[in-house]
Amino acid sequence: MQWLxxxxxxxxxxxxxxxxxxxxxxxxxxxxxxxxxHGLASDNFINLNVVLAxxxxxxxxxxxxxxxxxxxxxxxxxxxIVTSAESRIYPRKIDTWHYHNYxxxxxxxxxxxxxxxxxxxxxKTPPEMGVExxxxxxxxxxxxxxxxxxxxxxxxxxxKDAERLLKPFNDIPSPExxxxxxxxxxxxxxxxxxxxxxxxPSVYANYATGVEPLGAMYGYEPWRMQRLxxxxxxxxxxxxxxxxxxxxxx
Numbered sequence: 001m002q003w004l005x006x007x008x009x010x011x012x013x014x015x016x017x018x019x020x021x022x023x024x025x026x027x028x029x030x031x032x033x034x035x036x037x038h039g040l041a042s043d044n045f046i047n048l049n050v051v052l053a054x055x056x057x058x059x060x061x062x063x064x065x066x067x068x069x070x071x072x073x074x075x076x077x078x079x080x081i082v083t084s085a086e087s088r089i090y091p092r093k094i095d096t097w098h099y100h101n102y103x104x105x106x107x108x109x110x111x112x113x114x115x116x117x118x119x120x121x122x123x124k125t126p127p128e129m130g131v132e133x134x135x136x137x138x139x140x141x142x143x144x145x146x147x148x149x150x151x152x153x154x155x156x157x158x159x160k161d162a163e164r165l166l167k168p169f170n171d172i173p174s175p176e177x178x179x180x181x182x183x184x185x186x187x188x189x190x191x192x193x194x195x196x197x198x199x200x201p202s203v204y205a206n207y208a209t210g211v212e213p214l215g216a217m218y219g220y221e222p223w224r225m226q227r228l229x230x231x232x233x234x235x236x237x238x239x240x241x242x243x244x245x246x247x248x249x250x
Contacts (some may be wrong), residue, residue, distance in 0.1 A: 005144055021105070022085075022087075022122070023085060023241070024069055025041060026040075026041035026042050026045070026076075026085075026087075027072065027074075027075075027076030027077050027082065028040070028042075028074060028075075028076070028077065029041070029042050029073075029074045030042050032130075033097075033130035033131055033154065033156065034130060034156070035125045035130065036125060036126070036127030036128065036129065036130055036156075037090075037128070037130075037156070038088070038090060039100045042072070042073035042074055042076070042176055043073070044087045044088040045061075045069070045072070045085060045086070045087055045216065046061060046085075046086040046087060046088060047059060047060070047061040047074060047085065047086040048060040048069070048072055048076075048082050048084075048085050048086075049078040049082065049084045049085070050068070050072070050079070050081065050082055050083070051080055051081040051083060052079070052080045053080065055119050057083075060072055075179045094128075094156045094157060096157065096158060097154055097155065097156055097157075098154070098155045098156075098157065098158065098159040098161075098162040098163075099131070099152065099153065099154045100152070100153050100155075100162065100163070100166055100169075101150070101151070101152050102149075102150070102151045102152070102169060102172075102174065103142075103148060103149065103150055103174060103175065104142070104148070104149040104151075104172060104173075104174055104175070105146065105148065105149070105175050106136070106146050106147045106148065106149060106171070108149060108172050109136070109149060111172055112132025112149060112151070112169075112172060115168040115169060115172070119165065119168070126165060127156075128155055128156040128157050128161070128162075129153060129155055129156075129162075129165065130154055130155070130156050131152065131153065131155075132151075132152065132153050132154070133151075133152055134149065134150060134151035134152065135149075135150050136148075137149075137150070141181075141184075142175065142180075143181075151169075153166060153169075169199065181208070182211075185209065186211075189201075200215070200216070201213075201216045202216050203216050204217065205245055208245050210245055217245055218247070228246075229247060230249055232247050232248065
């Protein structure tokens with residue numbers, strides 16, 4: 001698959017679980033992220049080399065054992081062992097995927113499905129919307145009694161095109177999770193630091209959330225901060241690189 005990508009070629013639907021390979025799901029139909037554009041994996045079969053129950057080998061395609069070819073495209077596990085297959089490939093026109101994850105409280109279930117029905121329009125789902133899955137489950141970190149709706153969309157194309165389709169979902173109010181998550185993180189951090197009396201708080205810079213003091217991320221020694229700031233003035237005097245846990249804010 002990586003080689004195909006390197007020459008600007010992509011397969012049709014391939015599934016996404018490596019343990020079953022390509023033919024495992026394809027003989028049963030074969031879902032995949034590109035099925036809206038190119039059909040199921042089995043729709044793209046050209047030829048199958050099959051070992052039958054009597055030990056004989058046959059080529060199965062539209063012109064040879066066409067009746068078996070029809071059966072192998074969805075019920076293929078019942079008829080023989082496929083030792084190799086030929087499948088269609090396509091020019092790769094998609095260079096990026098956009099994923100958007102949502103979380104809603106259970107009272108949004110009805111409006112969610114109203115907007116899902118409008119998106120799919122009785123089977124007229126935009127073909128580039130190749131991934132969609134969701135769950136309804138109790139998440140104790142949010143609510144110990146009421147279920148939470150979690151939904152994910154994957155779009156074969158740029159974010160702006162995907163978000164145009166997803167606007168109705170963006171308009172569904174979501175619960176505020178940042179504040180309770182930060183509160184829980186603060187409580188855990190305080191417990192951790194309290195267990196180390198006399199030790200100044202410290203945090204791995206890549207795990208810091210931005211609420212920690214600079215010393216906790218980069219070291220409390222005055223010489224260290226002086227040297228870091230001196231190098232900052234030398235190599236980035238206009239503070240261009242200030243997005244993530246910056247030495248100089250603003």
